[in-house]
Amino acid sequence: MKSEPDAYSIDDMQRDGRDMWDGIRNYQARNMMRDDMKIGDEIMFYHSNCKQPGVVGITRVVSDPYPDPTQFDKKSKYFDAKSPLDNPRWILVDVEFVRKLSRNITLTEIKAQKSLEDMILTRRGNRLSVMPVSKKHWNKVLSLE
Numbered sequence: 359m360k361s362e363p364d365a366y367s368i369d370d371m372q373r374d375g376r377d378m379w380d381g382i383r384n385y386q387a388r389n390m391m392r393d394d395m396k397i398g399d400e401i402m403f404y405h406s407n408c409k410q411p412g413v414v415g416i417t418r419v420v421s422d423p424y425p426d427p428t429q430f431d432k433k434s435k436y437f438d439a440k441s442p443l444d445n446p447r448w449i450l451v452d453v454e455f456v457r458k459l460s461r462n463i464t465l466t467e468i469k470a471q472k473s474l475e476d477m478i479l480t481r482r483g484n485r486l487s488v489m490p491v492s493k494k495h496w497n498k499v500l501s502l503e
Contacts, residue, residue: 360406360487368403368415376454380428381436387488392423392449412464421452463502473498
């Protein structure tokens, strides 16, 4: 899961301990949260759109998917007037802090690894805020720590 550190950082996640992963407004990312994430799944927390983008921590899924309440809040930047209460368009999961990595494993480092060249994160033009990571890629990224 990607987040801009000035919006919500791994330090914010550590402070909060647990939070809902709200504001996802991409259907592919929504579908992954809804259909693929299960309670107990661990997540790489990735800082994006910053000086040194990279994997900075680990979180864990701690809820089943449920409607994102921000889609119904007219004061929220994530408000969606076209999302009906009886058939919500956007869902989320709650995540909890597991740990900060000892250092930022940068996108530059990840892209330099031959064994990670087929990782979705390294694909040109990939802008998804939620994406799957295979066990092989998970292990390789964390071995760089």
